[in-house]
Amino acid sequence: MSSPRIALEDRYCAHNYAPLPVVLSRGRGVWLWDEDGKRYMDMMSAYSAVSFGHSHPALVAALTHQAGQLAVTSRAFYSDQLGKFLQLLCEMTGMAKALPMNSGTEAVETSLKAARKWAYQVKGVPDQQAQIIVCAGNFAGRSTTIVGFSSEAQYRDGFGPFDGGFVTIPYGDAAALEAAITSRTAAFLVEPIQGEGGIIVPPDGYLAQCREICTRRNVLLICDEVQTGLGRSGRLLACDHEGIRPDGLILGKALGGGLLPVSAFLARSDVMDVFTPGDHGSTFGGNALSAAVAYAALSLLRDGELIEAAELRGQQLRAGLRAIRHPAVRGVRGKGLLIGLELDPDLISARTFCERLMENGILSKETHHTVVRFAPPLIISADEVDAALHIIEHVFATFPTTHMEVCT
Incomplete structure (x- = not known):
């Protein structure tokens, strides 16, 4: 029988999601509990937003303390929390300045505005002619501007007309980038690893x-690290794997510690300095409560232990997944604790596999109908990774392999 809470949500909420049929009521660390008390391992981390685990005591303490002091005033005034948060953020990432926002979408929109204005004021691109290069398979948010440069038909369907100003090239092809640049090119916006695109x-x-x-x-090279940043890939930033520093950096999700929406666009000074008072803003962006929680979240990463753990546990999880022998497995890919398990949809639907995982105590979600994501909180232990692998192997065993040639 369907839960009355599911029925209530279905009755009053827009059907813009297709959730798995589980009603969650509590979380702690890597674990979640449903309304009936059944425990699940969270292998999704809210698309990396819960990188520190559920109800992390240091983050909850920062949230509750600051909520009792000051939460929101808007940036019409200064607060005693924002400056130190942005200082730590810039120092840790090596960027010059930051502009705080709330959602990842807002931070991406901020980067687009900055890139265009920089092109006109600094580079000398004729007004209204700036172009931004993006990659096929990208996912940068849900605003009309952003879905306008998506290559996913569903994200665009029914939401036009779109403004334009974007050029799409294949992902992972540097020669295509070189060929696409013209005198009107302002920026190249790229994900170091494509998350929603299938952990590419x-x-x-x-x-x-x-x-x-x-x-x-x-x-301008602008790296969208909303999903990959802040330790998820086994480095502080995914672009650190190649030792490069972008001109613009977009962070979100984990920046809010799994408690609040916090995001930021960071850039070198000449890019950020195109903004003047009144050009851009947000009622909630940079509020004292968010700044205090984000400062606490960054502080958890400063000694590097969680980032190193993400690298080690990611190696363990990938190795375990690659050791699974089943004809439906097409491949395992990723970095750190951002891992995609690609399945042959003719043999096993990724949605069906996630439903079977749920029945056996693991929560995850498919992407692009063929890839199962495994992105647990960075605090996951080696024993918990082994337990997850045991369940995943068991789930594969529930799918028949008769008349199928097992992969070797």
Whole structure:
């Protein structure tokens, strides 16, 4: 029988999601409990937003303390929390300045405005002619501007007309970037790993090549690390794997510690300085409560232990997944604790696999109908990874392999 809470949500909420049929009521660490008390391992982390685990005591303490002091005043005034948060954020990432927002979508929109205004004021692109290069398979948010440059038909369907100003190239192809740049190109917006696109990892050296091309052609390199940033990939930033620094950096999700929506666009000074009072803003962006929680979240990463753990546990999880022998397995890819298990949809639907995982105590979600995501909180232990692998192997065993050639 369907839960009355599911029925209530279905009755009053827009059907813009297709959730798995589980009603969650409590979370702690890597674990979630449903309304009936059944426990599940969270292998999704709210698309990386819960990188520190559910109800992390240090983050809950920062939230409750600050909520009792000051929460929101808007940036019409200064607060005693924002400056120190942005200082730590810039120092840890090596960026010059930051502009705080709330959602990842807002931070991406901020980066687009900055890139265009920089193109007109600094680079000298004729007014209204700036172009931004993006990659096929990208996912940067849900605003009309952003879905306007998506290559996913469903994200665009029924939401036009779109403004334009974007050029799409294949992902992972540095030569295509070089060929697409013109005198009107303002920026190249790229995910170091495509998350929603299916956990797609580009060829080694790709970002370094893009960095060289953008520098030589006077184009801003903007890395969208809303999902990959803040330890998720086994480095503080995914672009750290290739030792490059972008001109613009977009962070979100984990920045709010799994408690609040917090995001930021960071950039070098000449890019950020195109903004003047009144150009851009947000009622809630940079509020004292968010700043205090984000400062606490960054503090958990400062000693590098969680980031190193993400690298080690990610290696363990990928190795375990690659050891599974089943004809439906097409591949395992990812970095750190951002991992995609690709399935043959003719043999096992990724949605069906996630439903079977749920029945056995693991929560995850498919993407693009063929890929199961495994992105647990960075605090997951080696024993918990082994327990997850045991369940995943058991779930595969529930799908028959009769008349199928087992992969070797």
